[in-house]
Amino acid sequence: MIIKSSLHLLGLVLNLAVVCNGGITSPFVRKAEKTVDMPYESDAFQVPHGYNAPQQVHITQGDHKGKAMIVSWVTVDEKGSSKVLFWSEGQKKRMAEGKAKTYTYHDYTSGYIHHCTIRNLEYNTKYYYVVGIGHTERLFWFVTPPEVGPDVTYTFGLMGDLGQTFDSNSTLTHYEENPLKGQTVLNLGDLSYADNHPNHDNVKWDTFGRFIERSAAYQPWIWTAGNHEIDYAPEIGEYKPFKPYTHRYNVPHKASGSPAPFFYSIKRASAYIIVLSSYTAYGKYTPQYQWLEQELPKVNRSETSWLIVLLHSPWYNSYNYHYMEGESMRVMFELWFVQHKVDVVFAGHVHAYERSERVSNIAYNIENGKCSPVVKDQSAPVYITIGDGGNIEGLATNMREPQPDYSAYREASFGHAIFDIKNRTHAFYSWHRNDDGVAVKADSMWFFNRYHHPVDDSTSSQS
Numbered sequence: 001m002i003i004k005s006s007l008h009l010l011g012l013v014l015n016l017a018v019v020c021n022g023g024i025t026s027p028f029v030r031k032a033e034k035t036v037d038m039p040y041e042s043d044a045f046q047v048p049h050g051y052n053a054p055q056q057v058h059i060t061q062g063d064h065k066g067k068a069m070i071v072s073w074v075t076v077d078e079k080g081s082s083k084v085l086f087w088s089e090g091q092k093k094r095m096a097e098g099k100a101k102t103y104t105y106h107d108y109t110s111g112y113i114h115h116c117t118i119r120n121l122e123y124n125t126k127y128y129y130v131v132g133i134g135h136t137e138r139l140f141w142f143v144t145p146p147e148v149g150p151d152v153t154y155t156f157g158l159m160g161d162l163g164q165t166f167d168s169n170s171t172l173t174h175y176e177e178n179p180l181k182g183q184t185v186l187n188l189g190d191l192s193y194a195d196n197h198p199n200h201d202n203v204k205w206d207t208f209g210r211f212i213e214r215s216a217a218y219q220p221w222i223w224t225a226g227n228h229e230i231d232y233a234p235e236i237g238e239y240k241p242f243k244p245y246t247h248r249y250n251v252p253h254k255a256s257g258s259p260a261p262f263f264y265s266i267k268r269a270s271a272y273i274i275v276l277s278s279y280t281a282y283g284k285y286t287p288q289y290q291w292l293e294q295e296l297p298k299v300n301r302s303e304t305s306w307l308i309v310l311l312h313s314p315w316y317n318s319y320n321y322h323y324m325e326g327e328s329m330r331v332m333f334e335l336w337f338v339q340h341k342v343d344v345v346f347a348g349h350v351h352a353y354e355r356s357e358r359v360s361n362i363a364y365n366i367e368n369g370k371c372s373p374v375v376k377d378q379s380a381p382v383y384i385t386i387g388d389g390g391n392i393e394g395l396a397t398n399m400r401e402p403q404p405d406y407s408a409y410r411e412a413s414f415g416h417a418i419f420d421i422k423n424r425t426h427a428f429y430s431w432h433r434n435d436d437g438v439a440v441k442a443d444s445m446w447f448f449n450r451y452h453h454p455v456d457d458s459t460s461s462q463s
Contacts, residue, residue: 022318022402022403022404022405022406022407023357023403023407023408023409023410023459023460024408024409024410025399025403025410025411026409026410026411026413026442026443028411028413028433028435028442030395030412030413030414030433030435034394035163035165035166035167035390035391035392035393035394035395036165036166036392037163037164037165037392038164038165038166038168038169038207038211040203040207044164044169044210044211045164045207045210045211046210047210048136048138049136050132050135050136051077051135051136052075052076052077052078052080052132052135052136053075053132053135053136053138054073054074054075054114054131054132054136054138055073055074055075055076055111055206055209055210055213056072056073056074056206056209056210056213056248057071057072057073057131057138057140057213057216057217058072058073058209058212058213058216058217058221058249059071059072059142059216059217059218059219059220059221060072060220060221060222060223060249060250060251060252061184061220061222061252061266061268062117062118062119062252063117063119063252063255063266064252064255064256064265064266064267065148065266065267066123066144066145066148066266066267066268066269067119067120067121067122067123067144068117068118068119068120068121068252069117069118069121069127069142069144069220070115070116070117070250070251070252071084071098071114071115071116071117071118071129071131072113072114072115072116072248072249072250073113073114073131073132074110074111074112074113074114074206074209074248075100075111075112075114075132075135076111076112077135078112079100079112080100080112080132080133080134080135081132081133081134081135082097082098082099082100082114082115082116083095083096083097083098083116083133084096084098084116084118084129084130084131084133085129085130085133086118086127086128086129086130087127087128088122088125088126088127088128089126094118096116096117096118096119097116098114098115098116098117099114099115099116100112100113100114100115101113101247102247103243103244103247105200105202105231105238105243105244106199106200106202106233106236106237106238107199108199108201108202108203110202110205110206110244110247111206113247113248114131115250121144122144123144123145123146123147124143124144124145124146124147125143125144126141126142126143127141127142127143127144128140128141129141129142140217140218141218142218142219142220143183143219145183145184145268145269146269148267148268148269148270148303148304149269149270149303150270150301150302150303150304150305150424150452151270151305151423151424152269152270152421153269153270153420153421153422153423154183154184154268154269154270154271154421155180155181155182155183155418155419155420155421156182156183156184156185156186156271156308156418156419156420156421157175157178157182157183157184157185157186157416157417157418158185158186158187158188158346158384158386158416158417158418158419159171159172159175159185159186159187159188159386159389159416159417160187160188160189160190160224160226160312160346160347160348160349160385160386160387160388160389161188161189161190161226161348161349161351161387161388161389161390161391162187162190162191162212162389162390162391163190163191163192163193163208163389163390163391163392163393164192164193164204164207164208164211164391164392165390165391165392166390167389167390167391167414167434168211168389168390168391169211169390170390170414170434171388171389171390171414171415171416171434172211172212172214172215174415174416174432174434174438175215175416175432176214176215177438178416178418178432178438178439179438179439180418180420180430182219182418183219184219184220184221184222184268185215185216185219185220185221185222186222186224186273186308186310186346186419187221187222187223187224188224188226188310188311188312188346188347188348188349188386188387189223189224189225189226189227189228189229189278189312189348189349190226190227190228190229190312190348190349190387190389190391191205191208191226191228191229191245191249192204192205192207192208192209192228192244193228193391193392193393194208194228194231194244195228195230195231195233196228196392196393199233199236200231200233200236200238200244202244205244205248209248222251222266222273222275222310223249223251223275224275224276224277224310224311224312224348225242225245225261225262225277225279225280225312226278226279226312226348226349227278227279227312227313227349229242229244229245229279230242230279231243231244231245241279242262246261251264251275252264252266256295257291257294257295258291259287259291260277260280260287260288262275262277262279262280262288263275263276263277263280263288263291263292265295267303267304269421270304270305270306270421270423270424271304271305271306271307271308271421272299272304272306272307272308273308273309273310274292274295274296274307274308274309274310275309275310275311276288276292276309276310276311276329276333277311277312278311278312278313278326278329278349279312279313282329282332282333283332284332289332292333292336293336296336296339296340297340299340301341301451301452305421305423305424305425305449305451305452306343306421306427306449307340307341307342307343307450307451308342308343308344308345308346308419309337309342309344309345309346309381310345310346310347311326311329311345311346311347312347312348312349313325313326313329313347313349314326314347314348314349314350314354314383314385314387315327315329315330315334315345315347315383316330316354316356316359316383316406316407317350317354317385318354318399318400318403318404318406318407318410319350319352319354319396319398319399319400319410319412320396320398320399320400321350321351321352321396321398322349322350322396323400325349326347326349330361334360334361334362334380335362337380337381338360338362338377338379338380339379341379341450341451341454342380342381342450343381343382343427343447343449343450344381344382344383344384344419344429344447345381345382345383345384346384346386346417347383347384347385347386347387348385348386348387348389349385349387350385350387350396351387351388351391351393351394351395351396351412352385352387352388352395352396352397352410352411352412352413353385353386353388353409353410353411353412353413353415353431353433353443354384354385354407354409354410354411355382355383355384355385355407355408355409355410355431355443355445356382356383356384356406356407356408357376357382357405357406357407357408357458357460358376358377358378358379358380358381358382358456358457358458359374359375359376359377359380359405359406360374360375360377360379360380361373361374361375362377363375363377374404374405374406376458378450378454378455378456379450379454381450382445382447383406384417384429386415386416386417386431388413388414388415388416389414389416390414390434395412395413395414396412397412399412408458408459408460409443409459411433411442411443413433413434413435413442414433414434414435415431415432415433415434415442416431416432417429417430417431417432418430418432419447424449424452424453425448425449425452425453426446426447426448426449426453427446427447427449428444428446428447429444429445429446429447430443430444431443431444445457445459
């Protein structure tokens, strides 16, 4: 009887081992040290010289298909002009008119925040633009994407939970120096971390804007709202969520029929990018639910081969930080992602790195015998967490053990990623930790498109 019980127990242990047969937990251990915000006098926060000089300049896509750009900046001395002068080589200079606004937050009053959309741009063209007209003018440039098409090559950079620490600076520098040059940044939310400071110190929003200008003024950053953008603080009289974020970071949500700036979509080259909000209501019949339900069937994979989703709180996470916080959203939307063959879902929130296998949790059904909740599913996305930008809260180092089978690779380090689309069937993905040389790929995989080339691309099956 004792032998029989022991064998039964051994069988349970072996079964558990099969269920939890996870991937790789990286042996790399980053030196333990505190993440510290760069001081206000840091070169990274330098205020441009000149009266009413524009600062915090950043751009993002201004329409649905990539022929417009939203240019944003701040002036401090006075409102000044909201116009943008722009041109391409050999073309006549044009002028676009924007608008400026300010906001107050507790004891803080913002500078004049300008947003101007420049339209009717040509694809695959370098444009120069000038802001600060009438006072101190500053010149920048950007390159528009190629025309939307299924085999168009394009390279996206990915960063999340960036903040403005010395480690944040390392992450941005590492991205800028990566030989796999990103053309657009997909940002996974949690920007300035102003709310980590007394009274949600909104000066931190200004320093963050100046910090990222060196990249965001020259290539578009596609914005996702995170929990640190909520800034709901009734204890200091602030009852409007997302106030600083929505004033400072405009997005083209109306172009995709979205009623709110927290969820929207764009087409860029061969990618269809859907941005969702983990902190805006998504239950059945809510605006976000209804918008996504109508949006996913609109994706034409013969036009945009790659379907990418951005959100903040990950659905699959094997760290003890924020564990299962994204579960209710996964329950609402995961079936749709599988049905529409989403290629990859990028998230932040957990201050570490993790890549999943292609799995889904939609088969659970006691009546038909499909009782295993998480199963390998080649129609499912890969879920990647990149909440490792370098923010003041530091790394998430406490992992769940044993590593679950849905987790392919995980590591508690700071870094960024690159998603390099080659054609309609293949894309090369790589993650780069700050501690390595710029060309080093700490984790990588070839993505096979779920619609055009749905063969097994899991790294465990290739090894």
